[in-house]
Amino acid sequence: MKASSLSFQAAVLFVLVGMAWGIQMAVSHNHAAFPAHAHLNLLGWVSLFLFGIFYHLHPSIDQSRAARVQVWVWIAGTAILAVGVGLVHTGTESAEPIAAIGSLVVFASMLIFAWLVLRRERYSALQAAAVSPAR
Ligand code: HEM
Ligand code: HEM
Numbered sequence: 001m002k003a004s005s006l007s008f009q010a011a012v013l014f015v016l017v018g019m020a021w022g023i024q025m026a027v028s029h030n031h032a033a034f035p036a037h038a039h040l041n042l043l044g045w046v047s048l049f050l051f052g053i054f055y056h057l058h059p060s061i062d063q064s065r066a067a068r069v070q071v072w073v074w075i076a077g078t079a080i081l082a083v084g085v086g087l088v089h090t091g092t093e094s095a096e097p098i099a100a101i102g103s104l105v106v107f108a109s110m111l112i113f114a115w116l117v118l119r120r121e122r123y124s125a126l127q128a129a130a131v132s133p134a135r
Helices: 003-028 034-057 065-089 093-131
Strands: none
Touching: 003 034, 003 065, 034 065, 034 093, 065 093
8 A cells, every 4th residue: 555545544544533532522521631632633633644745746755665664653653642641641640651652653753754755855956956957
């Protein structure tokens, strides 16, 4: 599966869970878990959808194993982070290591993404220089 397709599908699934969680918080008048809801939506919906757009714009990266790995690691990290932060904010202090592991996993995934973006942008700059050499 292309990385963009995986990103888009995972993003809509995450936002459905995130919105349901938001509605549950609103209905119950208990906003204790809001940082977990916020990060589930921002990492799981916004960031994943942005990754998907980037990959869709760059078909050769979209087909790559590195991009697929990056998205899967992000999906896993987001789920782990949301569960850990949710537990911590609803009274299970001992879940802090779960939140910490989740944050390190999404950070590792972002390092892969940064590498893919920087490599691509440097390659584009080199190509542009080759097409129109400086006089
Ligand atoms: C059905 C949809 C949603 C509902 C009912 C909902 C509900 C809520 C509630 C009740 C809070 C707690 C507010 C507080 O106590 O300060 C909250 C916080 C937050 N939500 Fe949502 N939410 C929804 C969708 C989303 C989406 C799609 C995003 C991101 C794209 C999002 C991002 C956030 C953020 C960033 C916060 C923290 C805001 C702050 O720092 O005060 N939410 N949401
Ligand atoms: C490794 C990843 C991340 C970690 C460990 C992290 C950690 C945190 C922490 C500790 C807070 C303060 C929470 C509080 O005081 O209750 C926070 C707040 C916030 N973060 Fe992050 N963050 C991460 C990634 C992101 C990303 C990628 C975004 C946006 C795309 C984001 C958006 C926000 C927002 C909007 C708030 C304020 C709302 C809230 O308190 O939940 N964070 N983050």
